[in-house]
Amino acid sequence: MGATAPSVVVSAPGKCILFGEHAVVYGQPAVAVALEQRLEVSMRPAGSWSIDGSALTAERHPHITMLRDTVLGAEAPPMALHVRGDIPSGSGLGSSAALSVAAAAGFLQTASSGPLDTAAIAHLAHLAEAGAQAGRASPMDTSTSAEGGVVVLSDQVEDDAKWLYTRTLPTPEGDRSWEIHALRPPEQAVHLVLGNTGIHAATSAQVAMVAKTLAAHPERMRDIEAIGAVARRGLRALMRGDYEAVGHAMTENHVLLRHLGVSSPELEALVRAAAPSSLGVKMTGAGGGGCMVALTLDPVATSQAIELAGGRVLVSSLLNAGVHIHDE
Numbered sequence: 106m107g108a109t110a111p112s113v114v115v116s117a118p119g120k121c122i123l124f125g126e127h128a129v130v131y132g133q134p135a136v137a138v139a140l141e142q143r144l145e146v147s148m149r150p151a152g153s154w155s156i157d158g159s160a161l162t163a164e165r166h167p168h169i170t171m172l173r174d175t176v177l178g179a180e181a182p183p184m185a186l187h188v189r190g191d192i193p194s195g196s197g198l199g200s201s202a203a204l205s206v207a208a209a210a211g212f213l214q215t216a217s218s219g220p221l222d223t224a225a226i227a228h229l230a231h232l233a234e235a236g237a238q239a240g241r242a243s244p245m246d247t248s249t250s251a252e253g254g255v256v257v258l259s260d261q262v263e264d265d266a267k268w269l270y271t272r273t274l275p276t277p278e279g280d281r282s283w284e285i286h287a288l289r290p291p292e293q294a295v296h297l298v299l300g301n302t303g304i305h306a307a308t309s310a311q312v313a314m315v316a317k318t319l320a321a322h323p324e325r326m327r328d329i330e331a332i333g334a335v336a337r338r339g340l341r342a343l344m345r346g347d348y349e350a351v352g353h354a355m356t357e358n359h360v361l362l363r364h365l366g367v368s369s370p371e372l373e374a375l376v377r378a379a380a381p382s383s384l385g386v387k388m389t390g391a392g393g394g395g396c397m398v399a400l401t402l403d404p405v406a407t408s409q410a411i412e413l414a415g416g417r418v419l420v421s422s423l424l425n426a427g428v429h430i431h432d433e
């Protein structure tokens with residue numbers, strides 16, 4: 106590439122899982138939505154590579170350096186990166202994936218300006234996330250952040266959604282493959298209210314706990330299949346714009362996740378508090394801590410109920426943009 110790189114500002118949304126967490130690890134469908142909360146990365150030519158004023162190093166920023174080296178090459182003219190946004194980190198809302206997506210888009214735009222190729226961005230960001238997580242990241246967070254809207258992941262092409270692309274990844278347990286779809290539900294005045302317990306539980310530990318349960322009790326695979334059936338019902342309800350049925354499916358999904366052992370007393374307290382004012386309510390993500398999500402027509406009442414029960418609240422609409430290059 107040339108000697109001077111242009112400046113670029115990119116943003117990408119966080120995500121929350123409406124249906125299918127944990128079961129997606131065993132091939133069942135999962136549905137995630139892009140949030141209003143976003144992360145913005147600005148990149149400007151500079152004397153040396155830095156991020157928020159500190160030197161950019163592979164040890165501290167493996168995702169970003171991997172993306173830079175893949176897209177621009179290690180010899181590229183240096184840039185100063187600045188990151189800001191309102192996605193809380195370590196809470197299961199996809200802040201790390203949003204950073205990888207925004208960085209991938211920014212580096213691609215630096216290499217050659219033109220329309221954004223969201224499939225290429227999602228691919229690069231997924232490889233960066235997987236590289237930093239011992240090859241075990243699913244493409245749910247990165248594809249949802251890149252594509253925006255509602256994204257469905259499955260091990261098969263789902264009839265009820267628009268197929269976008271296949272993602273494959275060599276993992277320590279062998280090659281894995283996902284079919285990625287977009288869903289365009291009719292718009293309605295429903296809101297997501299996210300309640301953050303403020304407790305951080307490692308996704309890998311939660312996923313390992315489910316694997317242990319299934320190894321000890323193979324018959325519990327029926328619970329995983331039940332989550333898959335609820336997720337399919339939920340995605341069909343979303344397609345029809347039947348948000349009452351979406352809410353019922355969310356609540357049913359929560360009961361199954363609780364039975365699987367991945368909820369926590371703090372999540373249960375927030376779920377109980379939000380339920381009376383919501384169409385549906387569930388934990389979202391790996392569980393053990395992190396966030397719950399309520400689908401509601403009354404975001405003020407639901408937010409107040411969650412806050413009174415000790416949760417930190419974020420409110421989001423349902424249909425939000427994916428990765429976006431900003432005019433400066």
Ligand code: MEV
Nearest residue numbers: 126127129243308390391
């Ligand atoms: C974590 O956000 C979602 C899980 O299903 C793990 C995964 O899909 O890789 C628990």
